[in-house]
Amino acid sequence: MEVDYSGDVMTLNMGPQHPSTHGVLRLELKTDGEIVADAIPHIGYLHRCFEKLAENIDYPGIIPFTDRMDYCAAMNMELGYVLAVEKLMGIQINNRVRCIRIIMAELNRIASHLIAAGTYGNDIGSFTPFLWCFRDRETILDLFEETCGARLLYNYNWIGGLMYDVKPGFEKKVIDFIDYFEPQVGNLNKLLSDNYIFVKRTAAVGILSPEVAINYGVTGPNLRGSGVKFDVRKDEPYLGYEEFDFDVPVGKGDYGPVGSCWDRYIVRIREVKESCKIIRQAVAKLTPGDVHESIPKRVKPPVGEVYMRTEAPRGELGYYIVSEGGVKPHRLKVKSPCFTVMSAFREVSRGSMIADVIAILGSFDIVLGEIDR
Amino acid sequence: MESIARLLQLIPKYSELPEFLRALIPVVVSCVVVFALLALAVLFLVWMERKVSAHIQDRLGPMYVGGWHGWAQTLADALKLLLKEDIVPASVDRTLFKMAPFIVFLGAFAAYVVLPFGATSFVADLNIGILYIVAVGSLSVIGIIMAGWASNNKYSLYGGMRAAAQIISYEIPSAMAIMTVIIPVGSLSMVDIVNAQKGGIQNWFILRNPFTFLGFIVYFIASLAEVNRTPFDIPEAESELVAGYHTEYSGMRFAFFFLAEYANMFLVAGVATTLFLGGWTQVIPGSFIAPQLLPGPIVFFLKALLIIFVQMWLRWSLPRLRVDQLMYLSWKVLLPISFVLVLGVGCLAVYW
Amino acid sequence: MNPQEIAALLTEKFGSQILESKLDAMNPWSAVEPSAILAICQFIHSDERLKMDHLELLGGVDYKDRIEVVYVVYSMKFRHRYTLKCRLTRETPKVQTVESVWAVANWHEREAFDMFGIVFDGHSDLRRILCPDDWEGYPLRKDYKFPKTYRDMPV
Numbered sequence: 036m037e038v039d040y041s042g043d044v045m046t047l048n049m050g051p052q053h054p055s056t057h058g059v060l061r062l063e064l065k066t067d068g069e070i071v072a073d074a075i076p077h078i079g080y081l082h083r084c085f086e087k088l089a090e091n092i093d094y095p096g097i098i099p100f101t102d103r104m105d106y107c108a109a110m111n112m113e114l115g116y117v118l119a120v121e122k123l124m125g126i127q128i129n130n131r132v133r134c135i136r137i138i139m140a141e142l143n144r145i146a147s148h149l150i151a152a153g154t155y156g157n158d159i160g161s162f163t164p165f166l167w168c169f170r171d172r173e174t175i176l177d178l179f180e181e182t183c184g185a186r187l188l189y190n191y192n193w194i195g196g197l198m199y200d201v202k203p204g205f206e207k208k209v210i211d212f213i214d215y216f217e218p219q220v221g222n223l224n225k226l227l228s229d230n231y232i233f234v235k236r237t238a239a240v241g242i243l244s245p246e247v248a249i250n251y252g253v254t255g256p257n258l259r260g261s262g263v264k265f266d267v268r269k270d271e272p273y274l275g276y277e278e279f280d281f282d283v284p285v286g287k288g289d290y291g292p293v294g295s296c297w298d299r300y301i302v303r304i305r306e307v308k309e310s311c312k313i314i315r316q317a318v319a320k321l322t323p324g325d326v327h328e329s330i331p332k333r334v335k336p337p338v339g340e341v342y343m344r345t346e347a348p349r350g351e352l353g354y355y356i357v358s359e360g361g362v363k364p365h366r367l368k369v370k371s372p373c374f375t376v377m378s379a380f381r382e383v384s385r386g387s388m389i390a391d392v393i394a395i396l397g398s399f400d401i402v403l404g405e406i407d408r
Numbered sequence: 409m410e411s412i413a414r415l416l417q418l419i420p421k422y423s424e425l426p427e428f429l430r431a432l433i434p435v436v437v438s439c440v441v442v443f444a445l446l447a448l449a450v451l452f453l454v455w456m457e458r459k460v461s462a463h464i465q466d467r468l469g470p471m472y473v474g475g476w477h478g479w480a481q482t483l484a485d486a487l488k489l490l491l492k493e494d495i496v497p498a499s500v501d502r503t504l505f506k507m508a509p510f511i512v513f514l515g516a517f518a519a520y521v522v523l524p525f526g527a528t529s530f531v532a533d534l535n536i537g538i539l540y541i542v543a544v545g546s547l548s549v550i551g552i553i554m555a556g557w558a559s560n561n562k563y564s565l566y567g568g569m570r571a572a573a574q575i576i577s578y579e580i581p582s583a584m585a586i587m588t589v590i591i592p593v594g595s596l597s598m599v600d601i602v603n604a605q606k607g608g609i610q611n612w613f614i615l616r617n618p619f620t621f622l623g624f625i626v627y628f629i630a631s632l633a634e635v636n637r638t639p640f641d642i643p644e645a646e647s648e649l650v651a652g653y654h655t656e657y658s659g660m661r662f663a664f665f666f667l668a669e670y671a672n673m674f675l676v677a678g679v680a681t682t683l684f685l686g687g688w689t690q691v692i693p694g695s696f697i698a699p700q701l702l703p704g705p706i707v708f709f710l711k712a713l714l715i716i717f718v719q720m721w722l723r724w725s726l727p728r729l730r731v732d733q734l735m736y737l738s739w740k741v742l743l744p745i746s747f748v749l750v751l752g753v754g755c756l757a758v759y760w
Numbered sequence: 761m762n763p764q765e766i767a768a769l770l771t772e773k774f775g776s777q778i779l780e781s782k783l784d785a786m787n788p789w790s791a792v793e794p795s796a797i798l799a800i801c802q803f804i805h806s807d808e809r810l811k812m813d814h815l816e817l818l819g820g821v822d823y824k825d826r827i828e829v830v831y832v833v834y835s836m837k838f839r840h841r842y843t844l845k846c847r848l849t850r851e852t853p854k855v856q857t858v859e860s861v862w863a864v865a866n867w868h869e870r871e872a873f874d875m876f877g878i879v880f881d882g883h884s885d886l887r888r889i890l891c892p893d894d895w896e897g898y899p900l901r902k903d904y905k906f907p908k909t910y911r912d913m914p915v
Contacts, residue, residue: 048562055647078890079891082891158647163465230727232727236729236733249814249836250813252814263836342832355832366821368819374867375868379863390648390731
């Protein structure tokens with residue numbers, strides 16, 4: 036549909052306080068009736084200059100700050116940082132630490148994707164999936180709480196090891212949860228994913244073609260939603276992910292063009308199932324060991340720089356650390372997946388309707404803590 | 409109203425009052441009674457909505473206030489709303505802003521005048537009853553636009569405009585669906601319509617013929633849209649427009665919008681009951697449940713509650729439509745169907 | 761392609777504009793002449809052998825005597841990565857924008873401008889992105905003094 040935007044446009048200021056901007060994001064919408072001629076995102080309301088802070092704290096002290104970037108997936112945030120420092124220092128970890136890290140990272144990925152799916156349902160106007168998802172997420176948080184005492188910001192992955200070993204019986208609880216949870220995904224699909232109205236609202240909206248997605252540096256489920264089969268866990272394995280058997284789901288355009296909001300959404304739902312598979316294998320691989328074995332007495336990496344990327348739930352999370360040989364990093368730069376996907380927002384949402392803007396924003400699944408850092 | 413007038417006769421020296429007072433008092437009293445019942449019904453409906461939504465969402469909902477399953481929760485909430493500070497934002501159009509909630513409520517409340525709760529329990533039996541409901545029901549649109557405009561807020565304005573477009577569009581299929589009942593009955597009076605369905609479930613219009621059955625479906629969908637319930641709640645779409653036309657309202661004025669919303673919900677359920685589900689008449693033909701045990705108003709309430717339950721069920725299961733999809737549904741799906749239904753019912757009436 | 765081949769290819773194509781290469785580092789990198797960055801980026805983006813279509817990271821680093829802009833680039837097709845560095849003076853850090861090569865550079869460059877004051881020549885929308893528009897100074901520079909107040913509000 037060709038629309039002439041030269042006429043009167045009204046500026047609608049959406050956010051920073053708005054129910055569905057997922058935090059303190061401000062969107063400046065130029066609207067012509069219900070149609071959005073331009074949507075300009077303004078970020079930075081949650082900026083606390085994490086990178087500057089990190090230059091003034093020693094390496095282990097930074098871990099709690101990484102938690103606070105993507106607070107929905109804190110385990111994955113600290114995992115990326117810890118792996119980067121370990122790579123810089125050349126620390127080898129034992130199998131137990133590796134498997135527990137994988138279990139925790141995948142559990143947190145499930146929790147994060149549940150938030151994504153639930154809030155997306157809420158954005159589209161369906162409130163029930165939100166609470167269904169939070170009900171299941173609760174069990175994961177209980178598992179985390181039992182292990183490290185915190186429910187949201189864990190500080191659990193330490194450089195060279197873990198804060199605590201898991202409690203006895205943890206493996207059984209994880210497997211019990213997976214057994215319970217896998218059928219729930221089907222229920223969620225029945226309630227939301229395959230709902231006719233939901234499909235109509237999302238399946239032809241916010242098309243992000245693979246070329247545009249790569250050009251905008253979009254990563255993670257958003258990129259896979261556009262049909263690009265790329266997952267850091269598969270293509271540049273860390274933590275020994277190559278030993279695990281799992282698929283990388285991509286958007287196939289079941290109900291419309293590839294790269295729509297629905298594709299991005301369903302990739303997350305399918306990824307949750309793959310995470311369940313990984314967790315089952317990781318629990319089977321869990322061997323006894325000491326999780327504090329290779330924690331260094333003093334974290335003082337040699338001079339050098341490292342770029343380490345991991346697959347966080349929201350995409351490729353990269354840590355670029357420059358060390359000058361001190362106990363504090365000289366520079367710590369975070370490549371935030373939400374930051375890059377947000378830069379593509381203007382391109383994708385131009386010419387859609389107000390309701391679609393919300394649908395697109397929700398399908399990107401951003402966390403402002405990570406964008407603003 | 410007649411029954412209330414008869415009751416008033418029992419007051420000593422009532423007949424010595426001047427003529428105009430004797431005409432006026434029953435009207436006022438019956439309005440107060442309807443209003444009180446309505447407020448009670450709304451309190452119950454809000455509680456029910458919370459309970460239904462809670463159980464759909466795998467939680468319990470209010471459990472503490474009042475003891476038994478939080479029955480007094482809405483009472484406490486209503487009290488809180490009434491006690492809140494009356495905030496009128498600085499840049500609003502004060503007159504319109506203050507008037508809007510009452511006009512919205514008036515539209516909902518006035519329609520109850522002709523709704524027959526039982527064989528004798530109604531305020532007035534107008535011979536154009538259903539027409540009156542359709543007319544008065546549209547009054548709330550004016551209030552909603554007033555609220556949206558007067559709030560001086562872009563989200564409110566969007567909400568108001570969406571509401572106007574939506575309610576006016578859905579009036580047409582809903583009125584057409586009502587026609588499918590009016591044609592066989594041959595009267596616009598609500599009481600006549602109910603009387604035409606007497607004698608048990610097989611005489612209800614929903615089961616009379618396929619046209620009226622589809623008419624019920626069309627009316628139900630259109631009425632959902634008219635009362636802004638999900639999946640048609642775009643005027644107050646929380647995730648898009650914050651709260652739509654009542655973004656700027658708080659306290660008692662907000663309570664009036666809230667009251668109107670639930671009053672409207674009950675109204676459309678009541679109209680659907682009257683038109684298609686036989687109103688106050690008994691479900692099972694014959695007389696093995698004595699009317700004294702299950703009086704007409706209770707039957708009416710139970711039927712209306714059934715419809716309201718379905719409304720709530722839909723609200724907590726379905727996502728929201730987009731504006732253009734909403735308009736598509738009204739003008740390109742429901743309207744042609746309802747025209748065909750009216751034609752079909754007309755043919756039946758002429759050739760059967 | 762491994763980093764050695766990429767570095768060889770770059771040296772062959774751009775010669776003296778490649779100032780220094782360090783291939784045994786954890787992230788093999790080449791320091792390049794700032795004036796050539798756009799041409800080099802266009803080359804590595806479009807060359808059939810490289811196809812570096814994914815800009816993973818663009819950020820500044822303050823080394824007290826110079827400011828570096830780091831470009832970590834990756835190829836979705838061939839799955840190889842390389843790092844480019846531009847060394848700029850601290851007084852007038854200025855480099856060409858690579859916005860035309862990777863669209864994502866738009867926001868990354870804005871962030872580098874916001875944090876380090878690096879001016880990207882030809883950038884379409886070079887505004888502060890994370891800090892408020894009227895913020896003074898460039899926070900991630902090593903000599904940055906934290907302000908006591910912002911608009912008369914204590915920070």
